[in-house]
Amino acid sequence: MYSEDDLLPLSGLQHLAYCPRQFALIHIEQVWAENRFTAEGQLMHRRVNEETHESRGDLHIAHAVRVRSLQYGLSGIADVVEFHRAAEGITLAGKAGRWLPFPVEYKRGKPKQGNMDEVQLCAQALCLEEMLGTGIPAGALFYGKTRRRKEIAFTDGLRTQTIQLAERMHALWSARQTPPAEFGPQCEQCSLMECCMPQHPSAIRTRRYLESIFTEDVP
Ligand code: SF4
Incomplete structure (x- = not known):
């Protein structure tokens, strides 16, 4: 179990899944550069992250819900948590029946190639399960570009991947260690491309040096 002081931001999982060096530059070295993609994403989240509640029949919606898990050492804000009236789930103050939580994360663009968004959503579900004491089988990602909602099942495989990343x-x-730069296709859209300089000769030298240390035969 982690203490409240040891919790790390949920957003770090997404950075780590995208590139371990990006995680370290942002969260350990506190470097932050904004490109068009991050600026548009933040604007979208500002619109979503206003704490409000609303009810529509068998649906109750909470915006900007603070979540945390002491078991996995994570904290953050879930854009939206829907509560669907169901046979199982939790009770809500002032509302009859049982309600099943269903986290929804808003993204600026369209579905990405990797499953970083799924990992972030799953981490929110793990936090909510611990906080609310109920199982959460699924959630959804909403993409601003396609205006489509994609339902995500929190499978055992996705849960394991999320926990291992945490x-x-x-x-x-x-360890406060920043991994060496690994130039790849993900670098093209990385907001830290200019300060990371993954193709700079010194970055390549550092990577080769570190690789040589870890691949040397032990006498
Ligand atoms: S530029 Fe590439 S190596 Fe550097 S942090 Fe971004 S994704 Fe990682």
Whole structure:
């Protein structure tokens, strides 16, 4: 179990899944550069992240819900948590019956190639499960570009991947180690491209040096 002081931001999981160096630059070295993609994403989240509640029949919607998990050492804000009236779930103050939580995360663009968005959503579900004491089988991602909502099942595989990333994030954080740059297709849209300089000769030299240390035969 982690203490409240040891919690790391949920957003770090997404950075880590995108590139471990990006996670370390943002969260350990506190470097932040904004490009068009991050600026538009933040604007969209500002619109969503206003704490409000609303009810529509068998649906109750909470915006900007603070979530945290002491088991996995995570904290953050869920854009939206819907509560659907169901046979199982939790009780809500002033409302009859049972309600099943269903987190919804808003994204600026369209579905990405990797499953970073699914990991972030799953981490929110793990936090909500711990906080509310109920299972959450699914949630959804809403993409601003396509105006489509994609339902995501929190499978055992996705849960394991999310938990392993959380453990790796805490290990990197504890070691305060920034991994060397690995130039790849993900660098093209990375907001830290200019300060990371993954193709700079010194970055390549550093990577080769570190690789040589870790691949040397032990006598
Ligand atoms: S530029 Fe590439 S290597 Fe550097 S942080 Fe971004 S994704 Fe990672």
